Amino acid sequence: MVLYGADSLETRAQAYGLLAIAAKEHWGLSPLPQLVRTPLGKPAFSHLPGREFNLSHSGTLALCALDSAPVGVDIQLVKSWRPSLPRRVCAPEELAWLERQSDFWQSFTTLWALKESRSKQSGQGLRGSIAAISVPLPHPGELFYVHQGLCFQLFFGPDWVGAVCGTTSAPVKIRWRDLSQAPSVCAVWACTDEAKKDASSHEL
Numbered sequence: 001m002v003l004y005g006a007d008s009l010e011t012r013a014q015a016y017g018l019l020a021i022a023a024k025e026h027w028g029l030s031p032l033p034q035l036v037r038t039p040l041g042k043p044a045f046s047h048l049p050g051r052e053f054n055l056s057h058s059g060t061l062a063l064c065a066l067d068s069a070p071v072g073v074d075i076q077l078v079k080s081w082r083p084s085l086p087r088r089v090c091a092p093e094e095l096a097w098l099e100r101q102s103d104f105w106q107s108f109t110t111l112w113a114l115k116e117s118r119s120k121q122s123g124q125g126l127r128g129s130i131a132a133i134s135v136p137l138p139h140p141g142e143l144f145y146v147h148q149g150l151c152f153q154l155f156f157g158p159d160w161v162g163a164v165c166g167t168t169s170a171p172v173k174i175r176w177r178d179l180s181q182a183p184s185v186c187a188v189w190a191c192t193d194e195a196k197k198d199a200s201s202h203e204l
Contacts, residue, residue: 001067001166002026003155005075005174007060015055015062017182022064022175027051042123054120056162063162063174071166072121074113078159080105081112089115089130097137106161110138113163114152121150121165144169 004022009015016035023029034046045051052067056074065073086098086108094111101107114135119126126133136145136152145152153170155162164170 001065001071001164001168001170003073003164003171003174004064004066005162005176006062006179007176008179009057009060009062012057014179014182015057015064017179018062018064018177019053019055021177021179021182022066023051023053025175026066038123040123040125040127042120042125056116056120058160061157061160063164065164065166065170067166067168069167070121070123071164072117072119073162073164074116074120075160075162076109076113076116078106078109078161081108091131091134094131094137107138109161110154110163111135113161114138114154114165117152117163117165118150143172 002022004018006014006018016032020030020032023032029051033048033051035043036046038044043053043055045053050068052070054065054071054073056063058075058077061075061077063073063075065071086095090098090108090111098104098107098111115130115133116126118133118135134148136147138145138154143154150165150167151169153164153172155164155174162174
């Protein structure tokens, strides 16, 4: 597994430019192969088994994970969420863990990123009970976890949290890239009105 990042997004569609950079560097795929969506909406390459990827963006930040097996990635800016949200999306043991943390919203953002990464790895997305999406409860100083047969890796920046979930260990470092040289979204996603709307309105 490899993980690429960018910190200069102006639009969410630019995340596909990060995918183009990553796929070219890691797999030698250039131009980027045709992209399709699975029945549940997860972006994928058409007719390329063993070439799995996932994207996430938040604010100006984006992460892109590549692997040979299904992978999920999420990045979140740390913020104060709706006060009612934790009780709606966290299991009782997660709520108890949150109440013990010195920075409640930093810790909640970490849990949310872990849940997003697992839901995207499975291809199911945030369907059904979010509280039922089981993830490891982080411990101080630990970034790598194995939970229910899946590998989780956490990443932290000054005001953000990233998480990757897969069947193999994630790298300990993100390969940050400049998007100024990345192809436009039309070069990596069929340049039609429907596709441009899709790239700008759906979870990556």
